[in-house]
Structures are given as structure tokens and as C-alpha cells.
Amino acid sequence: MSAASKLISMQQAVAEHVPSGSMVLLGAQLEQMIPFAAGHELIRQGRRDLTLVGPISDILFDQLIGAGCVSHVLAAWVGNVSAGVGYGLRRAVEHNIPRPVQMVDYSNFTLALGLHAGALGVPFMPTYSTLGSDLLKKNGNLREFPSPVNEEKLVAVRALRPDVAILHAQRADQFGNTHLWGNLGVAVDGARAARKVIVVAEEIVAPEVIASDPNRTLIPGFLVAAVVHEPWGAHPSPVQGYYGRDHAFFSQYHEQSRQVEDFEKWLARWVAGVADRREYLNLLGACRVESLGVRQHAFSAPANFGY
Amino acid sequence: MSTRAQPEAPARGYSLGELMVAAAAREIRDAEVVFVGMRLPLLAFLVAKRTHAPAAIGLYENGVIRETPAPELLYTMADPPNLLGATLCGQMLDVMALLQQGRVHVGFLGAAEADRFGNLNSTWGNRGGQDIRLPGSGGACDIACLAQRTVVLLEHDRNRLVERVKHVTSPGFGSGDSWRRAQGLPLRSGPSAVITTLGVLRFSNDGEAYLASVHPGVRVEDVLGNTGWTLRVADDLLETLPPSGAELAVMRELDPNRFWTNR
Numbered sequence: 001m002s003a004a005s006k007l008i009s010m011q012q013a014v015a016e017h018v019p020s021g022s023m024v025l026l027g028a029q030l031e032q033m034i035p036f037a038a039g040h041e042l043i044r045q046g047r048r049d050l051t052l053v054g055p056i057s058d059i060l061f062d063q064l065i066g067a068g069c070v071s072h073v074l075a076a077w078v079g080n081v082s083a084g085v086g087y088g089l090r091r092a093v094e095h096n097i098p099r100p101v102q103m104v105d106y107s108n109f110t111l112a113l114g115l116h117a118g119a120l121g122v123p124f125m126p127t128y129s130t131l132g133s134d135l136l137k138k139n140g141n142l143r144e145f146p147s148p149v150n151e152e153k154l155v156a157v158r159a160l161r162p163d164v165a166i167l168h169a170q171r172a173d174q175f176g177n178t179h180l181w182g183n184l185g186v187a188v189d190g191a192r193a194a195r196k197v198i199v200v201a202e203e204i205v206a207p208e209v210i211a212s213d214p215n216r217t218l219i220p221g222f223l224v225a226a227v228v229h230e231p232w233g234a235h236p237s238p239v240q241g242y243y244g245r246d247h248a249f250f251s252q253y254h255e256q257s258r259q260v261e262d263f264e265k266w267l268a269r270w271v272a273g274v275a276d277r278r279e280y281l282n283l284l285g286a287c288r289v290e291s292l293g294v295r296q297h298a299f300s301a302p303a304n305f306g307y
Numbered sequence: 308m309s310t311r312a313q314p315e316a317p318a319r320g321y322s323l324g325e326l327m328v329a330a331a332a333r334e335i336r337d338a339e340v341v342f343v344g345m346r347l348p349l350l351a352f353l354v355a356k357r358t359h360a361p362a363a364i365g366l367y368e369n370g371v372i373r374e375t376p377a378p379e380l381l382y383t384m385a386d387p388p389n390l391l392g393a394t395l396c397g398q399m400l401d402v403m404a405l406l407q408q409g410r411v412h413v414g415f416l417g418a419a420e421a422d423r424f425g426n427l428n429s430t431w432g433n434r435g436g437q438d439i440r441l442p443g444s445g446g447a448c449d450i451a452c453l454a455q456r457t458v459v460l461l462e463h464d465r466n467r468l469v470e471r472v473k474h475v476t477s478p479g480f481g482s483g484d485s486w487r488r489a490q491g492l493p494l495r496s497g498p499s500a501v502i503t504t505l506g507v508l509r510f511s512n513d514g515e516a517y518l519a520s521v522h523p524g525v526r527v528e529d530v531l532g533n534t535g536w537t538l539r540v541a542d543d544l545l546e547t548l549p550p551s552g553a554e555l556a557v558m559r560e561l562d563p564n565r566f567w568t569n570r
Binding site for chain 2: 029030031032055056075076077078079081082084085086089090093094103105106107108109110112113116127128129130131132133134135144152153154181182183184185186187188189237238240244245247298
């Protein structure tokens, strides 16, 4: 018996697995490995009423909100990490442009605990965080309760079960067994909590490569619905060992999203104006792509699994 | 328009941003576990590591633990230089676990507003009477609830230092006295310092902020006139120590274009 390959194109993965109305986890590794290529495909395919889930989303959430794909956001932070506010979020929340968005405010820890509860298959996880805050008052998924084992107060963080987690990774095999390294954020719990996982990988490698280092296999293939081979799919965010962060791109987006007309132009140029990631990279230009590449490789020592 | 006072010190050899980064770095004691956070503290931690606190340990909420300073300027905690040579790269819960256990000595935060009891708002701003949606908590609420000490950095004007924040993103001492305990927050936790563009505020036992030091060239009246409540002033008010040559050298080596300190 041989398993079937799950390798499909980004267009196909988004078309088959992320319908309008889905709850989607994106940006699970915080400022690393943000699945921008997948997000841009969601915009191109005209998704609506998505519920976005993520800790610190950086500018991908801002773009999806600005493009009108989103009705709800469950997140700790939506903006531009190197520049501050996200104008897309501001326009949507303050002025309903292009459509209203409801933001449910979490802290990073409580968002992680929501996914952890989902991953464990329990209805909530307890914490002291958010006690005394307005997050606790306003987020209906955070509820204070008396500890059943002592006299303390705790907050129950309701389990989150996203319909889809879209996770960018360094390498995977065609069956979805995925090697991920660097900072992990909420990716591991996100993969377990979600009903479906789409892995977007810089490289597709032979199953033997994955099996050679099972400690690095953080997403087992049987949880994965689709594997997309998309080199540079996280640009302008970094992928450890593959490319650096394009700081200038974040600053440029900040300026070019300040006014709605400029944002529309940005979207027309970088998202609607390209058919896929390859065209996006052509637009970015070979020089810029090259300048972001790894300057000095730093390989870890091999681990011996022999016996 | 705000009537923000700009310290005039044409002769000084450092920027206000550099002064604030140095002041932040000094809140870190050697061998402490530090929850670093975003923006200016990214640089402050590196300065502390390379000057007076070489054994400090940095935790980053993306899941990174570092005992050596990153070799390059960081714009975000997940920049590749912050992962290369890290002590540990793991999950967010790995570092949040240490925070909730009370093993983090000091955490750094920014905010749009801070009030007289050190409560912070980074969710809703206001400009010209209109509400502005800000990015939100990130890890700020977690750090404010759970770190042993919290240090805040922000611009000093009446719109930022207010009597009462309009949204408690990150709880400080609430309404003072035993408020934190009544909420169920850990006994050993709460705001320790607010480093502004004019001075440094600290907190009395009743949870209320007082002016502990003014930056060189700043008058006490400038601070009081730019604070949204009647700010107490320490009997032994100090002048904030300017950045040392060693601190400036680290900042300028790591951040030659003064991305974080050009103000």
C-alpha cells in the first residue's frame, strides 16, 4: 500500500480547502514564516467572511482585511511590526471600509492557550493572564472562574478549533510530514487544533529526509490535507535558513496603505496583478530576491539516531 | 497639538532615544530572566547584555530563549539573527510557561496610554476626538499580569499619561492598594518603572506613580504640565543618568542608522 501524494498547487489548495466563511489560522510563527503566498491567493479567489486566527499577525491580516476578505479577527495584535498601526484594520474597524470587521482581542498567551485546548481536545485551558484586564471583560472566549482545587481565581480560555491552519515550513515530503525549525510560536498546537492543515513548504524532500530526523517532524502527514511547494512563499517575512526579512517591504507597505486609494493600487500591483508566486517574484526583481538570500549558512550538527 | 516639551540640550552627545534605551537597559539586573518584547526593548536588552548584565537571559514570545546577544540589529524578535545561536527555539507556550510560573524578573512594554496606577492601553487611541484602533495587546497583557516587574516606555504628553486609561489592555495597579491581589494576580508582579521622553516614573507602595527622575535638561514643571494628573514628585528626585560611552558604543555599533534611537 502506498499513500497518495498531497502535493497540489496553491490555487488548488485554497480552492478546495478554504471556502468563504472559514476560520483560518495564519501567521502561527509570529514574524517568521508568515504564509503571504496563501493569503494573497485567498484575496485573488475573492474569499469573504473569513475569521482570521493568529497571535501577532504582522501585515498579512491587514492586507486580507483591507481586501474585504474578513468578517472577524481573533488575534492578539494586528498591525505592522516594524512600523506600528495597520491602516487596513483601522479603516475596517473605524469606518467599515471596505466592510465591517469585528476584532476579538486576545493576548498572545491566551490565544496560544485557546489553540492548546483545541489541540488537547478539551473545552478550555486555565490561566492567570488577563485577570483585571478589559480583554477579560470584552472577549467572550475568556471567562473568570473559581479554581476547583484551591481558593484562586482563574481565567478559562475557550478552545479554538480553526477550520484550516495554513502553516509555512522549511521542508515537507509529498505526504505532508513536515520539518519545521526556528521559532515555532503556536504552529504545533495550531496544526493539532485545526480540522485541516495546509502546509506550504520551501522545499519538497524525500520521505527519507524527514524520517532521518523525527524530532524535527512537528506536523505528521496524516494531519495534513494539502502540501504546496512554494519557494519564497513567506516573503516579506523571513524563513530561517532560506531568506531574511525584507524590512523595506514592510516600511513601504506602511506608506502605501495609509490612504485607501494607495492601498488599492498596492493590492492591484502585488496581488491582483500577479497570477501566482512566480509572477510576484518576477515583480520583486531578481536583485532584491538575491539580496535577501542566506549570506552565510549555519548547519546544525547531525543527531545520531543509530542503534 | 500637544504642548510636548522638548528637552533642549544642544551640547549633549546622545539622542533622547539613546537615553531611553540606556535607561531601559539599566532596569535589567545581571543574571535576570527578561521578557524582551517588541521595538526599543529589543535594543535595550542587547545593550544590557553587552554592558552591565552579561548573564541576563532573554525570552521572546515567539518561543526563543537567548543567553548571548544577537549579532545584529533586530527589527522584530523573529529576525533570523535572533534565532541563530539561540539557547532554545521552541513554542510560545514554552516561554509563557516560565512567565506564568513567576520566573521572569522583568518584562518590557510599550503603550499608547499609561495612567497614575500604571494601567496600560494599547488597544484604543484617540486623535482629535476620534477613536483609533491600535494593534492590541500582543503579549503585553500577559507580561503585565505575570512578570515580577514591568517596565514601560512611552512618549510623555498629556494624551499619553492620563488619569485613567480608557481601555485596560494591560493591568497595572488598577485603582491602587490591594487591587492586584483582589483580581487574583500573582503577589509578586506589577509595574516597576515608566520611562518616558521626559523622565522616569516609579510606584509607591499604594500603587500610585511618582516622578523618580527627570532627564537632563528637563524641568519638573515640564513633566507635571505634560502629565494628565497631579503627579507626585520624589523627595529625592534624581536626574536620569545619561548613557555611558560603553552603552552608546553598543547602540551605535548595532544600530548605525539609529532606526530605534533617532528621536
